Amino acid sequence: QKNSCVLPEDLKNFYLMTDGFEMTWSVKTDDTPMPLGSMVINSVSKLCRLGGSSMYTLPSAPTLADLEDDTDEEGNGDKPEKPHFDSRSLIFELDPCNGNGKVCLVYKHAEPVVSPDTEIWFLDRALYWHFLTKTFTAYYRLLITHLGLPQWQYAFTSYGVSPQAKQWFNMYKPITINTALLSEEADSFVNKLDPNKVFKSKNKTPVLKKKPLSQPPSSQKTQTNMTSAKTSSLAGNSSRK
Numbered sequence: 001q002k003n004s005c006v007l008p009e010d011l012k013n014f015y016l017m018t019d020g021f022e023m024t025w026s027v028k029t030d031d032t033p034m035p036l037g038s039m040v041i042n043s044v045s046k047l048c049r050l051g052g053s054s055m056y057t058l059p060s061a062p063t064l065a066d067l068e069d070d071t072d073e074e075g076n077g078d079k080p081e082k083p084h085f086d087s088r089s090l091i092f093e094l095d096p097c098n099g100n101g102k103v104c105l106v107y108k109h110a111e112p113v114v115s116p117d118t119e120i121w122f123l124d125r126a127l128y129w130h131f132l133t134k135t136f137t138a139y140y141r142l143l144i145t146h147l148g149l150p151q152w153q154y155a156f157t158s159y160g161v162s163p164q165a166k167q168w169f170n171m172y173k174p175i176t177i178n179t180a181l182l183s184e185e186a187d188s189f190v191n192k193l194d195p196n197k198v199f200k201s202k203n204k205t206p207v208l209k210k211k212p213l214s215q216p217p218s219s220q221k222t223q224t225n226m227t228s229a230k231t232s233s234l235a236g237n238s239s240r241k
Contacts, residue, residue: 005090005107008118011136019043023148036168040095041140041146047092050104050123051085082129083108083121094120094139103124103132103139122153130157192206204206 007015014021020043026033042048083106095103101124109115120139122229123129132153133139146152149172151165161169 006075006116008105008116008136011105011118014041014136014140020046025148025153036150037148037152038098039143040097041143042094042096047094047105049089050102051089062122080119080131081108095143097122097153098150101153103153105136122156124157128157145241149173 006012018131021039021041023037023039024035025037026035028034069125083091083104085091088099088109090107092105093102094105097103101122104121106119106121107115107117109117119134120136121131122132124130130153133142146155149165149168150168151161154161154165155169160166
């Protein structure tokens with residue numbers, strides 16, 4: 001009511017379920033936990049408007065609207081029109097990004113009446129705008145997909161994430177940080193499994209059964225003589241009895 005605008009339906013449903021969202025996770029280095037990931041959606045009370053007030057408490061101090069670069073190209077080609085800090089747009093902070101910038105909910109057409117159409121934009125520390133998504137639901141999926149890694153929003157800028165953040169991406173989200181390579185070579189991150197090679201029937205070599213060794217004739221004669229000798233000795237013993 002204060003800003004004469006209505007929240008988009010998906011964001012309204014989100015706030016009806018929970019007043020904001022914050023989740024952090026850490027990694028262990030030398031048995032010491034180090035905070036790494038951070039996922040934040042400001043509560044309704046912290047959904048502050050940007051650009052309306054002065055940046056400093058000094059009289060006649062510049063506002064964000066005064067610092068806006070009007071020479072930026074607007075909506076050229078496939079690029080969407082950038083938000084404005086003046087009365088043409090309404091901008092609300094969704095995520096402070098740990099000081100690395102701001103994720104904002106933007107009503108780009110606020111004159112003469114605020115349009116219900118909203119978009120999610122990223123404002124970097126140099127006050128340049130970068131488009132993220134058209135809906136809050138799509139942004140929420142991006143937030144979860146990127147695990148809240150440091151500076152993940154810079155992956156959607158022309159200059160990308162910092163080298164330090166890229167190391168974390170390579171460790172926890174290697175496919176995400178290599179999206180350009182993935183788009184060029186669709187199979188570069190796919191395990192190539194050739195079923196013909198895996199399930200190929202191997203030609204089994206026939207196992208030759210070993211035949212019992214035939215005894216030489218001399219040994220057979222010896223065994224025959226021993227048998228006849230035993231028979232005669234038994235016959236002799238029986239006759240003596």
